[in-house]
Amino acid sequence: MGLKGAISHKTLTRSWHYVQRRSYSATAMSAWQVHEYGGLDQLSLSTTARAATIKHPTEMLIKVHAASINPLDIRMMGGYGRSLLNVIRKQRGTLNYGTEFPLTLGRDFSGIVVEVGRRVSKFKVGDEVWGAIGAFRPGTHAEYTVTSQCEISKKPSNLTHVEAGSVPYVAATTWAAIKTVGQLDHTKVYGQRILVLAGSGGIGTFAIQLAKAWGMHVTTTCSTDAVELAVSLGADEVVDYTQTNVWSELQHKEKFEFILDPLGGEVTDKAAKFLSPWKNSKLVTLNFPLLKNSDEMGVLPGLVKSAISAGFVTLKGIQSGGSIRWAAFNPNGDALEKVKRLVEDGKIRPVVYKVYPFSEAQSAYKTVFEGHLRGKVVLDFKPA
Numbered sequence: 001m002g003l004k005g006a007i008s009h010k011t012l013t014r015s016w017h018y019v020q021r022r023s024y025s026a027t028a029m030s031a032w033q034v035h036e037y038g039g040l041d042q043l044s045l046s047t048t049a050r051a052a053t054i055k056h057p058t059e060m061l062i063k064v065h066a067a068s069i070n071p072l073d074i075r076m077m078g079g080y081g082r083s084l085l086n087v088i089r090k091q092r093g094t095l096n097y098g099t100e101f102p103l104t105l106g107r108d109f110s111g112i113v114v115e116v117g118r119r120v121s122k123f124k125v126g127d128e129v130w131g132a133i134g135a136f137r138p139g140t141h142a143e144y145t146v147t148s149q150c151e152i153s154k155k156p157s158n159l160t161h162v163e164a165g166s167v168p169y170v171a172a173t174t175w176a177a178i179k180t181v182g183q184l185d186h187t188k189v190y191g192q193r194i195l196v197l198a199g200s201g202g203i204g205t206f207a208i209q210l211a212k213a214w215g216m217h218v219t220t221t222c223s224t225d226a227v228e229l230a231v232s233l234g235a236d237e238v239v240d241y242t243q244t245n246v247w248s249e250l251q252h253k254e255k256f257e258f259i260l261d262p263l264g265g266e267v268t269d270k271a272a273k274f275l276s277p278w279k280n281s282k283l284v285t286l287n288f289p290l291l292k293n294s295d296e297m298g299v300l301p302g303l304v305k306s307a308i309s310a311g312f313v314t315l316k317g318i319q320s321g322g323s324i325r326w327a328a329f330n331p332n333g334d335a336l337e338k339v340k341r342l343v344e345d346g347k348i349r350p351v352v353y354k355v356y357p358f359s360e361a362q363s364a365y366k367t368v369f370e371g372h373l374r375g376k377v378v379l380d381f382k383p384a
């Protein structure tokens, strides 16, 4: 999987002045890509993909050692987000001669810095880092990826790359939901009640642990075979949604100061009834409609429809006695730095469900596509 060839004169003149120290030269790399939107059969390995290149002085080039696969990758493979993301790609110069194709998927990674831009101050060549990169960027299911220094942090020293590669995307998304949008102040939530819906997946397994690390009382939902996992991660109460009606079960419990809802749809409305009316309680759903609306209606109408929906959601929140908000994945290196400390303190552990070698990415994507995950699916880039 080594980088091949010598960098072209054109590429050099375009990016050289941004780079502090160039430690490699290449025109091609291996990457899993799609050449048009569709299903899993669109995914193919290119050994001559255009090499990732720093295009901004605050960017870095990373040699990827491990990367996870997320439901977002499957959805992006089908075209999810293309309208709005292409506008951003155009602005940020990440289109390939006017098109997003070939599109490399993958949002997070654990790896090593191999090149830094002139204005990178926090990292140096050789640092072991982890991160989750913006959806407009060419992805991490490639030998090399480009990131900005605000999207990453140093990798926890007690994790392997495979373990570390499983965390950044779900950590950044959960942080966006609980902390940035939900505004939970970790110094003031000790003993507060949180409901984490879908506790067995990537988001749920991380969110249970983050809430426990902050001293919250965690209730979660999952199916029978995941109950043990949820308890092992610290959940205080587990509702098995395959054996009981979750909403009837929750009637017998105290209400919640916070609800994290990765599922969306009618679940959001049903769950909102269990918000505590007294304590500035919040439900944050990850069912963020902006990209979908933009794909269906175009960017501007999609923005308008999403803004109107936000108004309705706010009203529903008021009716429920708390507030309902949307959150979405947002790269956040500062959050990863805090999560790194929690991992090193033993308060959060990666939950790796399955590991596939880089060469078997198609099987790995299939596993994520089929669902019922218990933690994360990770690609290991180490040569077999």
Ligand SMILES: NC(=O)c1ccc[n+]([C@@H]2O[C@H](COP(=O)([O-])OP(=O)(O)OC[C@H]3O[C@@H](n4cnc5c(N)ncnc54)[C@H](OP(=O)(O)O)[C@@H]3O)[C@@H](O)[C@H]2O)c1
Pocket (backbone or CB within 6 Å): 070, 071, 072, 170, 173, 197, 198, 199, 200, 201, 202, 203, 204, 221, 222, 223, 241, 262, 263, 286, 287, 288, 327, 328, 329, 371, 372, 373, 374, 375
């Ligand atoms: N807006 C954003 O930026 C954003 C970012 C990340 C994730 N998300 C969304 O959040 C959702 C979860 O993400 P993820 O990464 O955790 O996905 P995941 O790893 O695929 O996990 C989903 C989990 O939910 C469980 N589940 C399914 N239906 C359930 C139900 N009714 N009650 C309780 N558990 C249920 C599944 O297991 P069983 O089916 O076996 O029960 C699975 O373990 C996805 O839909 C994703 O699109 C949104």
